[in-house]
Amino acid sequence: SIFGVVKRPLASLFTCSRAMAKSKFEYVRCFETDDTCLRNCYIVVRLDGRNFHKFAEQHKFTKPNDNRALGLMTRSARSVMEELEDVVIAYGQSDEFSFVFKRSTTWFKRRASKLMTHVTSQFSSSYVFYWKEFFGEQPLLYPPGFDGRVVLYPSNRNLRDYLSWRQADCHINNLYNTVFWTLVQKGGLTTAQAEERLKRTLAAEKNEILFSEFSINYNTEALLHRKGTALIWEKTEETITKRMKLPNEEEEKDVNVTRSRKRVQAHHCDIIGETFWEEHPDILEDDG
């Protein structure tokens, strides 16, 4: 048959010689779809918290930003980078994180489903595992879930535009949420009134409301909230003191040993402009 199944008597089904290692059921493998990611492309896995509107309410996240929740997201993303191979940069904001695999990765033969499920499950289990480090005695009320998707970007420009899109999204939402909750918390408006007030306002008008009515300069608000979090690998020099015996010497001595280590470093800065990419030229491989 087309699946290469050879009909044979039932008795021979479980006799496993080297030449005949397959059962007659083996053909079902052929129903699996090939989801190998196109070569030379950056593979981006983005995950997003499931129904986090409700999750945030139930766990009393502070509004508009909860630093415990953001810290836990970043801790979980760090665990993904440390446990999985070939993630060169991760970017997160709100209840989402994007992981960029280097374009030449051969991890799991570039199979989309493997990459995506490993990222989301490592992230989800870390989110639960590290919950207490960030929320202390406040209990986790139910198991949170995250969806995942895979997107391929063939050029550095496309990849940078993707990351710019996520950071612009962070900015737009954070500006809106900052004004909205300031109007409610400091201006005494109801949520319905605040929504009405902000309908069809431009960014400049939102900045103006904050500045003239509440003396808040949006540009000096926390970078973590305005820019989100970019995680990258950085080399650090680590100097340790070792007690050892040098050749030609009788006694042991304290010797300083420097070794370079790669560590995941968090940045809360603009990743849309050139500066970040010029300062970290190792993140992207040359287009060519």
Ligand SMILES: Nc1nc2c(ncn2[C@@H]2O[C@H](COP(=O)(O)OP(=O)(O)OP(=O)(O)O)[C@@H](O)[C@H]2O)c(=O)[nH]1
């Ligand atoms: N209070 C508070 N809420 C947050 C914070 N971060 C995320 N959220 C909530 O999480 C939501 C994330 O938005 P979405 O991912 O679009 O929506 P969702 O409710 O998760 O729904 P799905 O992703 O479609 O499952 C926001 O709308 C907020 O309600 C935070 O720091 N503080």
Ligand SMILES: [Mg+2]
């Ligand atoms: Mg969500």
Ligand SMILES: [Mg+2]
């Ligand atoms: Mg979201």
